[in-house]
Structures are given as structure tokens and as C-alpha cells.
Amino acid sequence: EVQLVESGGGLVQPGGSLRLSCAASGFTVSTYYMSWVRQAPGKGLEWVSVLYSDGAGGNTYYADSVKGRFSISRDNSNNTLYLQMNSLRAEDTAVYSCARWVGASVYWYFDVWGRGTLVTVSS
């Protein structure tokens, strides 16, 4: 079964750091584009970051709101995606979900999502 399971969320003070993990099963993370998407309490979906597959060069991109503070990466041996979050702010409080980005002909969409892990930034 294709599945994504996030972990690593929790309560952190403003300015602190946290590393989120996304363990994949049923497929190989390195062969897909993988993203992080967040949802603040009661709010909509916000795209955070993408990591291209190894075959596509492993490029990374970030939303302006997290650029320079967050870093996406993966461990192919553990089939796990990560999001390192530094200099956290109150506005980063959200449920963070990883998602698989797939293409059908020329169109791309998220076809598998994790349940998410809650990050709360508060003093």
C-alpha cells in the first residue's frame, strides 16, 4: 500500500528549530517529486516546498514565506523525506503534510498525502 506518514511536529518557541520526517512506503521517494504542504488552523492549503526526483536533478524550491529558513531533503536509504525548519515564527503554526507530486501526460497533481503533523510555534 502506498502511504506517507509524517512525524516530528510539536511545540517550539519562536526562533527555534524542528525537523519533520515523512516516511514513505509502497514506493521509492527518490523517483518522485515530493512536496510539503501546510495548513494553518482553520485555514486553507499552502504549498511550502518541493524536491525533484533524483532523475530530474533533485532541485529544490520554496515558498517565499519560508525561503532561507526551511530546507527540504530526503534519505534514500530510509525512503524518507525531511523538512528542516529554522527561525520558526508564530505564523508557521500549521499541520504540515508531505505529498507525492505526479504527472499524467503534461499535468501534475498531488496523488498521495500524509495525515500531517502539527507544528505549534509559541512562547
Add this chain to the structure above:
Amino acid sequence: DIQMTQSPSSLSASVGDRVTITCRASQTISTYLNWYQQRPGKAPEVLIYGVSSLKGGVPSRFSGSGSGTHFTLTISSLQPEDFATYYCQQSYSTPDSFGQGTKLEIK
């Protein structure tokens, strides 16, 4: 960056109703437009990609149309399981931005 704007933000309807949700892009995105459904406490699920292509297993009462900057999602006859929040998303350029969502509630 491309901004996506949905309307309405919320909508009350009854089982059997036909409903339409609109999504507008701040610049042309051709037909690179997806629709997701998110039920409370659940992860989003893709319904439609490329404006009008139904994901396998999605009921045919869901349909999408549009191109350029104006898009619509139509549910032809609402069923109880359709009451959820719907998001559009552009995949034309990174960042692949979402609309703010449309919450569909039971009247």
C-alpha cells in the same frame, strides 16, 4: 507568483442540488488546474486534474471546465458525502499555489 482566488468562500446547498465553484488565476495558467476535496480531519484528495480529467474512481457527477484564468468545478447532483471543502490548485508554475478553499455545507 500566481494567485488563485475561489468563490464563493462558503456555500450552503441541499442533497440533489447542482453547485458550481469558481476559481480565478491572477495570470493565465492554460489548463494546468486541479481540484481537490478535503473532508474534515482528512487529507485532501484530487478530484480533477488538467481542468477536466477525472481522477480514477471519482464519480461522474463531478466535472470541471475553463481555460486561461477562469475555471469552474460543478457537482451535478449533490450527495451527502460531497459536503466538504474544495480547493483549486494551479500547476502551471512553481510555487504551485492553491485557492483559499470553498466550504460546501448542508442547507
